[in-house]
Amino acid sequence: MKIEQSQVKYVASLARLRIDEAEQDKWSEQMGAIIEFADQLNELDLHDAESNEQGSTSLYNVFREDERKESFDRDKILFNAPEQYEGCYVVPKIVE
Amino acid sequence: MSTIHEYAELLKQRKLSSVELTKQYLARIEKADAQIGSYITVCSDDALAAAGKADERIAKGEATLLTGIPVGIKDNICTEGITTTCASKMLYNFVPPYDATVTKRLKNEGAVILGKLNMDEFAMGSSTESSYFKKTKNPYDLTRVPGGSSGGSAASVSADLAPYALGSDTGGSIRQPAAFCGNVGLKPTYGLVSRFGLIAFASSLDQIGSFTKDVTDCAIVLNAIAGYDKMDSTSVDADKTDYTKALGLPLKGMKVGVPKQYLESGIQTEIREAVENAIKVYEMLGAECEECSLPLSKFALPAYYLISSAEASSNLARFDGIKYGYRAEEYHGLTDLYEITRSEGFGEEVKRRIMLGTYALSSGYYDAYYKKAQQVRGLIKRDFAACFEKYDVLLTPTTPTTAYKFGEKSDPVAMYMGDICTVAVNIAGLPAISIPAGLDKKGMPIGIQLIANSFDERKLLTAAYAYERETGYEKLRPTVKEVE
Numbered sequence: 001m002k003i004e005q006s007q008v009k010y011v012a013s014l015a016r017l018r019i020d021e022a023e024q025d026k027w028s029e030q031m032g033a034i035i036e037f038a039d040q041l042n043e044l045d046l047h048d049a050e051s052n053e054q055g056s057t058s059l060y061n062v063f064r065e066d067e068r069k070e071s072f073d074r075d076k077i078l079f080n081a082p083e084q085y086e087g088c089y090v091v092p093k094i095v096e
Numbered sequence: 097m098s099t100i101h102e103y104a105e106l107l108k109q110r111k112l113s114s115v116e117l118t119k120q121y122l123a124r125i126e127k128a129d130a131q132i133g134s135y136i137t138v139c140s141d142d143a144l145a146a147a148g149k150a151d152e153r154i155a156k157g158e159a160t161l162l163t164g165i166p167v168g169i170k171d172n173i174c175t176e177g178i179t180t181t182c183a184s185k186m187l188y189n190f191v192p193p194y195d196a197t198v199t200k201r202l203k204n205e206g207a208v209i210l211g212k213l214n215m216d217e218f219a220m221g222s223s224t225e226s227s228y229f230k231k232t233k234n235p236y237d238l239t240r241v242p243g244g245s246s247g248g249s250a251a252s253v254s255a256d257l258a259p260y261a262l263g264s265d266t267g268g269s270i271r272q273p274a275a276f277c278g279n280v281g282l283k284p285t286y287g288l289v290s291r292f293g294l295i296a297f298a299s300s301l302d303q304i305g306s307f308t309k310d311v312t313d314c315a316i317v318l319n320a321i322a323g324y325d326k327m328d329s330t331s332v333d334a335d336k337t338d339y340t341k342a343l344g345l346p347l348k349g350m351k352v353g354v355p356k357q358y359l360e361s362g363i364q365t366e367i368r369e370a371v372e373n374a375i376k377v378y379e380m381l382g383a384e385c386e387e388c389s390l391p392l393s394k395f396a397l398p399a400y401y402l403i404s405s406a407e408a409s410s411n412l413a414r415f416d417g418i419k420y421g422y423r424a425e426e427y428h429g430l431t432d433l434y435e436i437t438r439s440e441g442f443g444e445e446v447k448r449r450i451m452l453g454t455y456a457l458s459s460g461y462y463d464a465y466y467k468k469a470q471q472v473r474g475l476i477k478r479d480f481a482a483c484f485e486k487y488d489v490l491l492t493p494t495t496p497t498t499a500y501k502f503g504e505k506s507d508p509v510a511m512y513m514g515d516i517c518t519v520a521v522n523i524a525g526l527p528a529i530s531i532p533a534g535l536d537k538k539g540m541p542i543g544i545q546l547i548a549n550s551f552d553e554r555k556l557l558t559a560a561y562a563y564e565r566e567t568g569y570e571k572l573r574p575t576v577k578e579v580e
């Protein structure tokens with residue numbers, strides 16, 4: 001099984017990835033093989049099965065009080081930024 | 097001589113100082129790690145400073161069992177001020193502004209951090225071949241993989257480049273490399289050890305655990321890292337317990353289930369024999385062993401790859417070239433910056449998982465894949481729950497084969513099949529341990545796995561310790577040459 005190339009392109013754009021034109025075919029094939037493997041799940045009758053979307057132990061939400069407290073030092077956080085200016089992250093211009 | 101409990105005794109009796117011990121390990125890393133490749137970063141100065149402080153603490157009589165003892169940490173666990181890369185180009189220069197909770201806990205014990213250990217990029221892989229930086233070799237045979245994703249952790253402990261190490265396990269990433277390298281590897285119950293500061297791969301499956309040379313050390317490390325943490329919303333507020341008390345308890349009356357699906361096709365003969373021998377050992381020690389069934393076992397692997405990839409696609413969305421890590425050099429506009437940064441920063445396997453996860457979550461496919469995988473997850477948990485009504489622990493192989501050669505598994509699905517014995521445990525959130533069970537004909541380590549019900553780590557440790565005492569397999573060590 002192969003996944004359509006247009007589909008590979010669409011999924012890549014959703015994931016903010018760029019797939020090399022030359023590698024399109026490889027991706028169609030590999031993703032197809034993995035999806036085919038995942039299709040084994042169709043052998044099961046899951047009509048009555050409940051979903052377990054909450055994860056393995058937490059079946060309830062965990063909240064905390066919204067308290068004011070000291071946070072990280074700004075410079076320490078910005079230290080890792082690829083580009084910064086006067087205490088802010090620098091990003092490319094997004095408006096003309 | 098190289099376990100935590102042996103070193104702790106020497107430190108206590110002042111036959112050895114932490115600075116001396118740390119220097120020994122740093123020298124050994126210098127001489128032997130060039131062949132093994134287990135460390136991405138070695139932090140000699142910080143380690144020696146920590147060792148000095150540990151010696152002061154020991155002199156004051158305030159030491160715990162981990163005080164002054166060196167440790168290696170997988171490079172996806174945050175260490176304040178020490179580069180934490182996830183073995184990815186994307187985070188090649190990331191210096192965490194904080195410690196993971198486990199790091200902080202070890203520091204509070206006076207542990208000495210030697211450095212950061214190699215892994216598959218973002219913990220996605222089973223051979224550590226997907227690391228951006230280097231290949232880690234199996235200390236038992238340098239032409240073979242150490243397993244993964246925590247391959248650096250396993251190899252470092254096996255080659256005695258660290259007395260013990262921390263790793264993370266999302267689908268087997270502690271147990272499988274522990275089996276490949278002949279360590280004791282524990283994946284604790286989901287929620288027992290805080291994940292705060294563990295760079296997320298699949299948040300509902302990830303769990304931090306240990307690589308040690310024997311089961312006693314495993315209990316000692318678990319004592320230090322387990323416990324409630326308000327910084328992790330899935331951390332469980334359970335009673336504190338001393339896990340070393342589980343060691344040496346009699347096995348009489350213990351019920352061991354052996355799920356037949358784990359011994360079906362595709363298991364290397366010597367590994368199957370190791371499980372059969374373990375059954376004999378347990379029966380001799382007074383436990384009752386019986387075949388049992390986990391009928392949905394074969395569906396765990398596809399469900400795992402869908403759920404983990406879906407969660408990964410969401411977790412890894414944060415790597416965009418803005419806040420930290422790699423940023424593309426040339427781009428035109430913001431979307432371009434994101435796309436080029438991510439395409440250049442992530443390796444192939446990571447991109448594959450992000451693509452699969454995005455696909456499984458995308459409109460029109462969500463019900464067919466992601467939702468179905470979550471339903472199967474519920475059923476698998478039920479399978480296990482039924483078994484644990486009858487049995488204290490389950491006994492299985494850890495891996496279908498022993499360590500293979502580099503490049504041997506180039507097809508992604510073939511690589512995924514190697515996780516067949518480990519993923520169901522993560523899907524169900526259970527604790528499991530891999531313990532050494534001898535060598536195969538090629539001289540490569542075999543691991544057997546014990547699985548217990550949630551928060552029943554004590555039973556795992558009791559059973560693992562009894563096996564270890566009876567067989568002595570934990571004493572096997574590879575010969576690693578030191579090069580001047």
